[in-house]
Amino acid sequence: MADARKVAAEIQRLSRLSDDAFMDRVVAYVTGGTDRRVPRDVQGEAFSSPLLAPRTLLALETAGRRAKTYNPLQEGETKRQQQARIAPWRAAIKAAMGPIQDVVDDLAHEHAKELAALDDDAFSDRWTGLVLGEPVPEPTSPRVEELAFRSHRVARRTADICRLMLEDPAGFMPEPAPGESRTTHRRRVEGFRQRVQTEASFLRYAVQYADARQGRMPSEPNHRLQALKLLGQAHPQELLALLRQVRGEDRAAKQQERRDRRDIRRAARSGAQ
Structure with missing residues (x-):
């Protein structure tokens, strides 16, 4: 196990990096690169720490979508050869996601317990803030917040709020700006409804999963x-x-x-x- 003080110092150093610089460090570590200033075991524990794991997971996912950026076409290389070169690189990125995802899932599981303990008003305010894209209270990351709300522990409660949001968007949206036109207001409401409907779809599956875990046959929604x-x-x-x-x-x-x-x-x- 790496020295705890060195890991803490590395977490602080990595936390100050921009998103792109952080992603470059993650990719370099996963693909076997070394940093002469920091031992690999220290880097590994820092990237998988509760403070950085959500950001590390996001960096890995983003890097996977930018495979060609990290592996540009070389002179004289065909696209098929490039794809063959990218394949093991992509496999390394994907393999690194598993342990980090486990850390993030554990964080979300614990955070869901905290959400479940909130009273109705506080719970609704917290969920509304997430839907509206407001900053998530530290030290929780947006990724952990999303996963926690979709957990089987609070998914049904969250889904109930989504139904209220669709019935009365004005009760959850910010007050319109002075002089807001009808067209702008309508678009703002439509955008809000779309975000809520997307989340409601995720929550429906989460509720069904919760029922299945308890040995109950999930009921299909009555669309009509x-x-x-x-x-x-x-x-x-x-x-x-x-x-x-x-x-x-x-x-x-x-x-x-x-x-x-x-x-x-x-x-x-x-x-x-």
Whole structure:
């Protein structure tokens, strides 16, 4: 195990780096590079520490998407040869993600316990801040905050807030700026709804997972009922008119059915006579 003081110093040094510089250090470490100032074991413990693990994971994911940037096409090299050269590099990046993801998952698990202990107002405020993209209170990272809210421990509670957000966006969004136009306001509300709907989709799977963990068969969402609720909220009068129309058609069909049965009985009695 590396010296704790050296690891702490390395964490501080890495924390001061820009995102790109930090990512370069992570990639260099994962692909076998060395830093003459810092032993590899110290670097490794710093990158996987609770303070840096979320940032390290993000750096690895971003680097994986920028594989060609880190492995540019060399002179005289074909694209197929470049891909062959990138393959082991990408495999090393992917392999390094596993242990770091475990650390981040553990952090999210513990953070979910803290969220579960919040009262309803504090919990709602914290979730609303995340949806609106507000800074996450330190030392929690946005990645850990997202994972914690999607955990089986609080996913159902979070999903309930999402439903309220979709029903009444104004109750959760910031006050409009003075002079905000209707078009700007509508776009802002639509953007908010889209973010909430995306999160609600993730949470639905999290809730189903929570049910499955307890040996309960997850229930599928009733999309038709959800659509009717949204239609009723947006166009209540039109929905009532449609309901009256359908009920009227249903009553007319039942009346016709009764008349048909009555005619059949009458015809049967006439034939018997």
